[in-house]
Amino acid sequence: MISPAKTELLGMDLKELETYLQSLGEPRFRANQIHAWIYRKAVSSFYEMSDLPKELRNQLDTAAQISIPRVLKQRVSADGTRKFLFEMTDKKKIETVVIPQSRDKDTRFSLCISTQVGCPLGCLFCATGQSGFQRSLQAYEMVGQVLGSRREMARKLKTEDELITNVVYMGMGEPMLNYDEMISSIHSLNDHKGINIGQRHITISTAGEAQGIIRLAEEDLQVTLAISLHAANDSLRDRLIPLNRKYPLKKLLEAVHYYTQHTNRRVTFEYILLDDVNMGAGDAQALIKLIKPLLANINLIPYNEVSGLEFKKPSAAKIRHFYHLLAEAGLNVTLREERGGDIEAACGQLSSKRER
Numbered sequence: 001m002i003s004p005a006k007t008e009l010l011g012m013d014l015k016e017l018e019t020y021l022q023s024l025g026e027p028r029f030r031a032n033q034i035h036a037w038i039y040r041k042a043v044s045s046f047y048e049m050s051d052l053p054k055e056l057r058n059q060l061d062t063a064a065q066i067s068i069p070r071v072l073k074q075r076v077s078a079d080g081t082r083k084f085l086f087e088m089t090d091k092k093k094i095e096t097v098v099i100p101q102s103r104d105k106d107t108r109f110s111l112c113i114s115t116q117v118g119c120p121l122g123c124l125f126c127a128t129g130q131s132g133f134q135r136s137l138q139a140y141e142m143v144g145q146v147l148g149s150r151r152e153m154a155r156k157l158k159t160e161d162e163l164i165t166n167v168v169y170m171g172m173g174e175p176m177l178n179y180d181e182m183i184s185s186i187h188s189l190n191d192h193k194g195i196n197i198g199q200r201h202i203t204i205s206t207a208g209e210a211q212g213i214i215r216l217a218e219e220d221l222q223v224t225l226a227i228s229l230h231a232a233n234d235s236l237r238d239r240l241i242p243l244n245r246k247y248p249l250k251k252l253l254e255a256v257h258y259y260t261q262h263t264n265r266r267v268t269f270e271y272i273l274l275d276d277v278n279m280g281a282g283d284a285q286a287l288i289k290l291i292k293p294l295l296a297n298i299n300l301i302p303y304n305e306v307s308g309l310e311f312k313k314p315s316a317a318k319i320r321h322f323y324h325l326l327a328e329a330g331l332n333v334t335l336r337e338e339r340g341g342d343i344e345a346a347c348g349q350l351s352s353k354r355e356r
């Protein structure tokens with residue numbers, strides 16, 4: 001006989017947990033206890049929930065589950081960046097990156113989470129895009145990356161402090177293609193009784209899915225929007241980011257304009273610096289023309305080479321020159337400090353295939 005599927009409690013808010021516990025004939029306060037165990041202590045075994053009666057622990061273990069993923073493997077960079085390989089309940093694997101926010105490696109961390117297993121967009125410079133697409137993650141699997149990472153970091157650094165304070169939806173996958181689950185996970189992360197990561201500490205990064213940008217503008221959220229631009233003309237962008245054929249720059253910029261008008265929030269354009277591809281004087285001029293009228297920053301990211309892909313990292317002198325062209329034109333430009341390149345955890349390098 002096939003046993004019935006267990007109810008997934010990860011991702012449930014307090015009200016949903018109350019409804020579930022009531023369906024088992026339990027009082028409401030049990031939901032508070034379980035909520036704290038899951039979201040405050042990242043506990044996934046009912047047997048560790050020491051303030052629950054033994055019979056209830058046994059009953060929950062048979063009927064329910066809390067699928068905080070296990071770290072299958074991890075690599076640590078010389079700069080303190082860590083890459084976790086997580087396994088989902090169906091054995092699919094994803095990567096999550098923990099990035100120290102300062103040179104002091106044991107202070108606070110940003111977490112770069114995945115929204116899909118692989119990615120359907122196939123950006124030319126990206127290891128994930130080249131490794132194919134398997135499925136989208138559910139909201140609880142995004143929340144699980146945060147809890148699984150918090151649990152692992154607390155264990156490693158022997159502390160109960162909340163070390164992960166920022167979350168970036170910039171790992172494997174395109175978040176806007178998994179929109180409803182992504183939004184639902186943001187509400188879970190933001191719950192002040194639970195994980196309690198402020199909306200202003202959350203960034204969503206898209207390759208330019210204009211429809212998702214318009215939808216996000218209409219949410220009442222204080223998150224940061226980042227857009228992977230990487231080219232300032234359609235012919236090059238069509239080649240680097242095939243999604244540009246569906247949403248060319250004109251459409252993308254209309255969506256960005258709508259977003260900034262609606263939210264009055266500044267957007268960040270990410271621009272990967274690819275040697276001899278998108279760093280000429282003409283590229284800088286096109287970029288300035290495109291970005292200057294917008295409420296926006298631009299973040300330059302020197303490319304991290306991926307074996308098997310054609311692109312090269314530019315020299316430090318070329319990077320400086322491009323930066324100065326933009327800065328002198330009055331753009332709000334930053335140069336991203338490189339993190340995790342030595343463990344293939346940097347932008348565009350994630351691909352769980354090579355980690356298996």
Ligand code: SF4
Pocket residue numbers: 119120121122123126127128129130171172173174207348
């Ligand atoms: S860069 Fe982002 S959107 Fe493009 S293929 Fe990689 S993961 Fe997907």
